[in-house]
Amino acid sequence: MPNQADATPIDGLRALPTAIGFMAMCVGMFMAILDVQVVATALPTIQSALTIAPSAMSWLQTAYLIAEVVAIPLTGLLTRALSMRWLFVGAVSLFTLASIGCAASAGFASLVAWRIVQGFAGGTLIPSVFAAVFVLFPVRQQALATTLAGVLAVLAPTVGPVVGGWITQTYSWHWLFLINVLPGVAAAVCASLMLPRGSANLTSLARLDAGALALLAVALASLEIGLKQAPQSGWGSLTVLGLLAASVASLAALVRRTLAGPSPLIDFAILRDRSFAIGCLLSFVLGIGLFGTIYLMPVFLALVRGEDPLEIGKIMLVTGVAQLLTAPVAIALERRIDGRILTVFGFLVFGLGLSMSTGQDGATDYDEMFWPQVVRGSAIMFCLLPPTRLALGHIPLARVPDASGLFNLMRNLGGAVGLALIDSVIYGRVEPIARGIRQSLLAGDAAVAVRIGIPLTRFLNRGTAPLDAETQAAVAHLVERAALIGAINEAWMLIALLTLIALVAVPFAGAPARPDLPAPGEVWPSTG
Incomplete structure (x- = not known):
């Protein structure tokens, strides 16, 4: 059971300090999510600086992500042992220290070791924030708090390429980690002073x-x-x-x-709650869509359009801006409309936005990506806010930290599964698509030639005769590029279909609860 002081909605006198403390928690969460993206943009630079083998570079990300997913479901246990306040302060302090260690690393082994520490510390920050929404705030403020956390959680990977690209081009790779230091220290100090106090219960760690x-x-x-x-x-x-x-x-x-x-260790029994289980399923599918979008756009822009990381980040900012502009609408509607209806609306619109990217071609750039991003960005808060209420809003406060850990873990696992499926589509489909294009060209199909960008004068001068070996070699890169575009479009279609299929589960969820009162048998004492 969490400390009683950590299961106390704030009163009027504590409202402002607790709100400031919660904002500090959101800053810590933002740093942890942003860190993954900014490091991804600089992997080649780090590889060159530390003379790391190309085959080993991905472990700088994998080590972080593995440590993160291990830590996420432990949030409930750690909250019970340390209290919400001191868990956050300890985690953000450790994350900041590990960031300094990463910047000071002189080799691959030390950098990976510090990335593991970073990932474990960062893994507790995300579920702690979403648990704090329901533990610290009365119901009338929970939508706003969830939206603030949700905006930052999704905005971080959106602006990550811009921040990472700018830092890499302007300074050195060390600053990718050092940018965490000042915000980390400020968040730790602010949270320690402003969040409600809670006594530690370290004996629960002894029973680990x-x-x-x-x-x-x-x-x-x-x-x-x-x-x-x-x-x-x-x-x-x-x-x-x-x-x-x-x-x-x-x-x-x-x-x-x-x-x-x-x-x-983890409260798996809570998955017997149907609404919570469905909320976790929606979180899993949303993870596929969010991580998939953030992955597919840079892949297309870098490999097809040849854009640099900074330009990619600028293009992807459209999603974040659309999300910020629609957040107030989501808050207002969430207070008035059944969350299941808003969830269906959100996933339908998000699926539509994903499907709008399935027809990309070699000329697709900012203009063609603008409206799909606007549609997806406008839907994100409707995919995050109502399902979060659906999953956690009716859970007794004593079980919220465990429930939040599982709920957020499902989004990360959805992202991992989604990226694996997307890579499988791209790796597995590029060659078959390229083979089909080559066969069409050999058969003299002018329409295919036009579609992949072969100059018509060169193609049509041969009439219906097949391309010779010289011409095939000359257009090989166009064939490979067209095949990559086709595979990426199929990946967009896959995640769009998965997003829409998830809607089948929504009607089976119960109506989202409005936890104005304590759960049966539970008392909210005054904050210590």
Whole structure:
């Protein structure tokens, strides 16, 4: 059980300090999410500076993400042990220290080690913020607080390429990590002074089930590594199948051990709540869409259009601006309309925005990407705010930290699965599409030649005769580029379909609760 002081909606006298403390928590969460994106833009620069093998570079991201997903579901346990205030202060302080360690690293091993520490600390920040929405604020303020957290959670990866590209071009890669220091220190100090006090209960750590913790680490790490390897090695490879089997077996053992134990590491029993389970499913699918969008746009702009990271970031800002402009509308409607209706609306519009990107061609750039981004950005808060209320709004306050950890974990896992599926589509479909294009060109199909950008004068001068070897070699790069565009479009279609299919589950959820009063048998004492 969390400390009672951490399960107390704020009163009028504490409203402003607690709001300031919550904003400090949001800053910490923003830093943790932004860090992944800004580092991604500078991987080649870091590789060159530290003479790291190209095949090992992806571990700078993978190490962070694995540590993050292991930490997310532990948020409930750590909140009970340290209190919400001191968990956040400790996590953001550790994240800041690890950022300094990353900047000071002189080699691959030390950088990966500090990235693991960074990921673990950052992993607790996101669910802590969303748990704080329902623990710290009365119902009339929860929509606004959720929107603030949601905007920053989605805005961070949107502006990440701009920030990372600008820092890399203007300064050195070390500043990708050092930018966390001042905000981290400020967030820690502010949260320690402004958030409601709560006494620590360190005895709960003494009862920590080490076996369950090991199973959790194996399950999530195996899943992440297996999903990362699947596109390159193939889903049927022994390595991938072994990793996924280890993940499933470890997770099954963890659930069995957790449900049977008196002090569960993770409250899996809460998944028996139908609305919470459906909310987690929606969070998983939203993760596929959000992570997939943030991945597919830079891939297209870099590999097809040849844009640099800074220009890519500028183009992608449209999504963030649209999200910010529609956030007040989402807040107002969430207070007046059934959350299930808003969820259906949000996922329908988001799916439409995804499908609008399925017809990209070699000329697609800012103008062609503008309206799909506007549609997707306008839908994001409707995909985040009502499902969050649906999943967490009716949960007893004592269980909110555990529930928030699982809810946010599902979004990250959705992102991991989505990226693996997208890479599988791109890796698996480029060659078949290219083969089809080559066959059409050899058969003299002028329409295909026009579509991929072959000069008509060169093609039509041959009449219906097939292309010779010299011409085939000359247009090979156009064929490969067209095949990549086709594969990316198929990936857009995949995540659009998954987003729309998720709507089937919404009618089975109960009406979102309005937790104006304590849950049965629960008392809200005054804040200490």
